[in-house]
Amino acid sequence: TRSTRPQRLLRAVQKKAIKGDPQSVISTIDYFCRHSEWAMNVGDEKGAILDSVVCEVSPSTALELGTYCGYSTVRIARLLPPGTKLITLEFNPDYAAVARQIIEYSGLQDKICLVEGASGDLIPKMQELFGIKTFDFVFLDHWKDRYLPDIKLLEECQLLRKGSILLADNVICPGTPDYLEYVRNSPRYESKYFKSHLEYTKVEDGLEKSVFLG
Numbered sequence: 001t002r003s004t005r006p007q008r009l010l011r012a013v014q015k016k017a018i019k020g021d022p023q024s025v026i027s028t029i030d031y032f033c034r035h036s037e038w039a040m041n042v043g044d045e046k047g048a049i050l051d052s053v054v055c056e057v058s059p060s061t062a063l064e065l066g067t068y069c070g071y072s073t074v075r076i077a078r079l080l081p082p083g084t085k086l087i088t089l090e091f092n093p094d095y096a097a098v099a100r101q102i103i104e105y106s107g108l109q110d111k112i113c114l115v116e117g118a119s120g121d122l123i124p125k126m127q128e129l130f131g132i133k134t135f136d137f138v139f140l141d142h143w144k145d146r147y148l149p150d151i152k153l154l155e156e157c158q159l160l161r162k163g164s165i166l167l168a169d170n171v172i173c174p175g176t177p178d179y180l181e182y183v184r185n186s187p188r189y190e191s192k193y194f195k196s197h198l199e200y201t202k203v204e205d206g207l208e209k210s211v212f213l214g
């Protein structure tokens with residue numbers, strides 16, 4: 001049967017990127033998605049905003065919701081200080097299998113822990129699985145109707161501390177209206193919108209950066 005889009009994206013990385021070079025893996029995926037097949041990676045334009053927030057936060061503990069093929073996983077992990085780990089949650093085993101290979105190709109496997117399962121099930125297990133007390137940084141890029149329930153779950157599980165940074169993709173397109181309303185109106189968050197474009201297109205999209213105030 002025909003290969004899947006993630007498999008074709010992986011093949012492009014294995015064919016064109018330099019093994020052990022995260023930047024070349026990132027550039028190869030962006031080129032593939034711009035010139036061969038669009039895919040729902042955060043992309044180069046929003047990716048630059050993601051990079052600047054990760055560098056500003058320089059997190060000791062980081063969580064990504066929605067690995068997909070591992071593009072933003074590699075983007076984030078390549079900027080993490082030594083000794084820090086990015087935990088990334090992926091629901092779909094086929095996507096997880098591709099992401100593991102892309103992460104390994106980039107050489108960043110020691111900085112990344114990919115866990116397969118649903119965020120709603122795994123978030124309450126972060127303390128027991130990883131000894132995590134709180135997350136300094138959370139990147140939300142999974143199912144758009146899970147953003148709001150999952151940050152409420154992070155609050156309930158006391159996985160956020162005063163100053164924790166949440167960065168959410170796609171708040172305009174496809175859109176996460178309930179999440180936006182919550183973080184922009186809750187007294188527990190200070191929120192800011194970074195206007196950009198939907199990956200590889202001219203359509204408006206953006207990232208919402210929210211600081212948990214405790």
Ligand SMILES: O=C(NC/C=C/[C@H]1O[C@@H](n2ccc(=O)cc2)[C@H](O)[C@@H]1O)c1cc([N+](=O)[O-])cc(O)c1O
Pocket residue numbers: 040041042065066067068069089090091092095117118119120141142143144146169170173174198199
């Ligand atoms: O739908 C989008 N993203 C949904 C992503 C979902 C990913 O999160 C995982 N997950 C991991 C853990 C879970 O608990 C649930 C799902 C899923 O298995 C999938 O790998 C999207 C769509 C567009 N678009 O233009 O249409 C653009 C984007 O940038 C997007 O991110």
Ligand SMILES: [Mg+2]
Pocket residue numbers: 040041042141169170
């Ligand atoms: Mg996205």
